[in-house]
Amino acid sequence: MSEEVIVGIDLGTTFSAIAYINSYGKPEIIPNLEGERTTPSVIFFEEDGTPIVGQIAFNQAITNPERTVRFVKRDMGNPSFRFNVDGKDYLPETLSAIILKKLKNDAEERLGKEIKKAVISVPAYFKDAQREATKQAAEIASLEVVRIINEPTAAALAYGLDKEEDQTILIYDFGGGTFDVTILRVTGREFTVLATDGDPQLGGSDVDALLVKYLAEDFREVHDVDLRDQPHTHHDLWQKAEITKKDVGLRPSVKVVLSHGGNTASVNLDRDDFEDLIEDLINKTETYMEKVIQDANLDWSEIDKIILVGGSSRIPAVQKMIKRVTGKEPVKDTNPDECVALGAAIQAVVSTKDSPSESNEKKTNQKEPELKSEKGETIDIIINEVASHSLGIRAKSAQTGKYVNSIIIPRLTQIPCEKTKIYGTYEDNQSRVEFDVLQGEEDDPHSPNVDRIGKAGLKNLPPHKAGELKIEVTLKYTADGTIEVVTREQMSGQVSRESIMQKSNILSDEIVALEKQQLETMEI
Ligand code: ADP
Ligand code: MG
Numbered sequence: 001m002s003e004e005v006i007v008g009i010d011l012g013t014t015f016s017a018i019a020y021i022n023s024y025g026k027p028e029i030i031p032n033l034e035g036e037r038t039t040p041s042v043i044f045f046e047e048d049g050t051p052i053v054g055q056i057a058f059n060q061a062i063t064n065p066e067r068t069v070r071f072v073k074r075d076m077g078n079p080s081f082r083f084n085v086d087g088k089d090y091l092p093e094t095l096s097a098i099i100l101k102k103l104k105n106d107a108e109e110r111l112g113k114e115i116k117k118a119v120i121s122v123p124a125y126f127k128d129a130q131r132e133a134t135k136q137a138a139e140i141a142s143l144e145v146v147r148i149i150n151e152p153t154a155a156a157l158a159y160g161l162d163k164e165e166d167q168t169i170l171i172y173d174f175g176g177g178t179f180d181v182t183i184l185r186v187t188g189r190e191f192t193v194l195a196t197d198g199d200p201q202l203g204g205s206d207v208d209a210l211l212v213k214y215l216a217e218d219f220r221e222v223h224d225v226d227l228r229d230q231p232h233t234h235h236d237l238w239q240k241a242e243i244t245k246k247d248v249g250l251r252p253s254v255k256v257v258l259s260h261g262g263n264t265a266s267v268n269l270d271r272d273d274f275e276d277l278i279e280d281l282i283n284k285t286e287t288y289m290e291k292v293i294q295d296a297n298l299d300w301s302e303i304d305k306i307i308l309v310g311g312s313s314r315i316p317a318v319q320k321m322i323k324r325v326t327g328k329e330p331v332k333d334t335n336p337d338e339c340v341a342l343g344a345a346i347q348a349v350v351s352t353k354d355s356p357s358e359s360n361e362k363k364t365n366q367k368e369p370e371l372k373s374e375k376g377e378t379i380d381i382i383i384n385e386v387a388s389h390s391l392g393i394r395a396k397s398a399q400t401g402k403y404v405n406s407i408i409i410p411r412l413t414q415i416p417c418e419k420t421k422i423y424g425t426y427e428d429n430q431s432r433v434e435f436d437v438l439q440g441e442e443d444d445p446h447s448p449n450v451d452r453i454g455k456a457g458l459k460n461l462p463p464h465k466a467g468e469l470k471i472e473v474t475l476k477y478t479a480d481g482t483i484e485v486v487t488r489e490q491m492s493g494q495v496s497r498e499s500i501m502q503k504s505n506i507l508s509d510e511i512v513a514l515e516k517q518q519l520e521t522m523e524i
Pocket of ligand 2: 151
């Protein structure tokens with residue numbers, strides 16, 4: 001394979017997808033080798049340790065739950081997560097890498113081209129640790145990440161690229177394990193994020209969980225057996241619940257037949273009952289919508305279009321709620337399962353164009369992929385992202401003497417950006433300063449909602465009086481939404497001191513290299 005192609009990847013909690021810009025300059029989904037346009041983000045490990053990704057793995061989840069892993073994305077950036085099978089521990093980064101490899105291998109086979117580079121999408125609310133983990137997963141899968149893109153921005157690109165008029169759009173993304181909502185302004189080909197928020201622990205599987213409970217309790221009332229007690233019947237119930245959830249969206253009433261050990265029960269579920277059951281979940285998403293419209297300083301009349309993303313946005317109660325809150329029908333011309341990958345593919349060719357070193361270096365016979373408008377003209381886009389979390393350091397408040405989360409870059413600041421704040425020392429001849437870098441909103445630096453990204457500081461400070469040294473702390477958000485920190489101290493006539501932050505929750509380069517090596521020899 002001599003020719004290369006750059007792709008966009010939606011690495012989802014439950015489903016993933018991969019896309020590229022075709023020879024007509026249009027984004028296009030690359031189906032997997034099973035012929036499906038999305039691939040379940042599920043891995044099944046065979047007896048010999050070979051991982052199998054996708055629908056086959058999903059089907060194994062019932063009979064072989066202990067050899068099957070799902071929802072890895074929820075544990076990206078979680079340093080204590082391991083999936084153990086046959087005495088071997090798998091890191092979340094490695095598991096995600098296995099999924100990426102399946103997408104890459106199948107797409108290479110389909111296109112007859114080599115894939116070395118990708119844009120990968122992540123939820124807008126992903127913090128630094130999760131973004132870094134996603135990049136490391138790509139590295140383990142031998143993919144160079146040219147850029148991380150936020151999922152709602154990708155969806156907006158896929159929707160807005162060919163639209164003539166300027167508009168303000170709301171992206172409502174309700175997936176398998178996560179929910180987020182984002183407001184963007186599209187003017188020409190400039191996409192500006194105005195506000196974004198979401199819940200990383202709210203998704204379609206919560207809907208399934210409510211249905212599982214409902215069905216299990218119904219069965220127990222009739223037969224005095226709890227189907228949740230046995231792993232096999234429990235998993236079976238989960239699958240039935242998921243099918244039922246989709247069916248009840250299409251018909252006003254469905255009948256679910258449950259059987260176990262010769263006992264059978266037939267449960268009727270009306271759409272109204274289902275909607276009562278999930279009302280709290282839908283209301284939760286409504287609260288986030290209200291929050292972003294406030295953060296964006298807009299009211300609903302100023303939102304021109306509503307775009308639904310994620311499989312769970314197909315639930316009729318979602319669409320009803322959106323209509324009630326905004327007074328508008330969501331647009332019908334985007335595919336909720338595909339638009340994120342398509343948008344990532346768009347960003348992929350734009351990134352290639354943007355990077356000057358890239359274009360100088362590329363003097364091969366390869367034709368650069370380019371985006372084309374309806375009229376066949378080459379198009380460029382501008383993306384203005386914002387930080388979805390505030391960034392600060394743990395510092396002692398001068399007024400109270402207590403430690404606080406001293407925010408330096410507030411959330412919703414446009415990125416990339418950097419800000420510097422000057423701190424003083426508080427003791428005579430203090431020889432070092434050390435502080436935690438924090439991501440999150442709350443004042444309390446120890447709140448579970450505030451992430452400790454790493455330690456930064458300076459050692460071997462020269463003798464001085466308390467407060468005499470000025471310690472300059474520069475925090476940066478990169479275009480990927482990841483973080484860099486530099487600490488500096490400059491006394492006149494002295495050599496300047498400078499240090500960069502070491503992140504605490506990311507894998508070391510050695511481990512990434514080792515995992516990559518292992519995956520290279522693995523057949524996926
Ligand atoms: P993610 O981005 O988190 O991987 P997806 O956007 O692929 O997730 O959405 C998957 C979720 O959507 C699953 O929980 C699935 O059950 C749900 N889903 C898919 N189709 C429907 C439907 N027609 N009605 C309700 N839920 C659906
Ligand atoms: Mg998704």
